[in-house]
Amino acid sequence: MTPSNVYHLTISLDESKIEADDDEREKETQRLFNELRKLDDIEDVQRVIDPEPPEGSKAIAGFFIGLLTAEVKPENIANLFRFLGDRLSNKEVSLTLSLGDDVLEVTARSREEFEFAMQQALIWTEQRNATST
Structure with missing residues (x-):
């Protein structure tokens, strides 16, 4: 696999929107990390x-x-965004998808917004793939 075939995604749970203390947010982050590790996607x-x-x-x-x-x-990417939407649709999540220096940033707070973010990501990746061939 060449590096250009792999996209980098940063997932950021907006701490100001998660009404929990640091320990609870850490548990949420660790739970998501463990679930993502099990995904074949x-x-x-x-x-x-x-x-x-x-x-401090x-x-x-x-x-x-x-x-x-x-x-x-x-x-x-579509499967990953669906997974995140299922798990995080009640939280504000910032997603940054990148390929080299090219970046797409989206924020989602609901299942509908995750669906919209997924569509944006699919269009963005199709454009990247078209320019790399």
């Missing part, structure tokens, strides 16, 4: 490490709370 998923957490920060065990990265092939 994901090439890789990682927690984002804060290399120098400031004193909201980083737990050196990880940013509510922040994950994943690698996904273009043909699996």
Whole structure:
């Protein structure tokens, strides 16, 4: 697999919209991380490490709370967005899909917005694929 066949997705749970303390948000982040690791549609998923957490920060065990990265092939993007919509449709989620320096940023707060974000991502990836051939 060449690197251009893998898209990078950053998933950010908006902490200001999640009415929970840091421990609860950490559990939510860890639960999502574990679920994503089991998906066949994901090439890789990682927690984002804060290399120098400031004193009093909201980083737990050196990880940013509510922040994950994943690698996904273009043909699996729709399945991933559906999965995220099923799990996170009641939370505000920022998604950043990138291929090299080319970036698509979307935010979703409901199942309908996840569906719209998925459509945007599919159009965006089709355009990237068309320019790379």
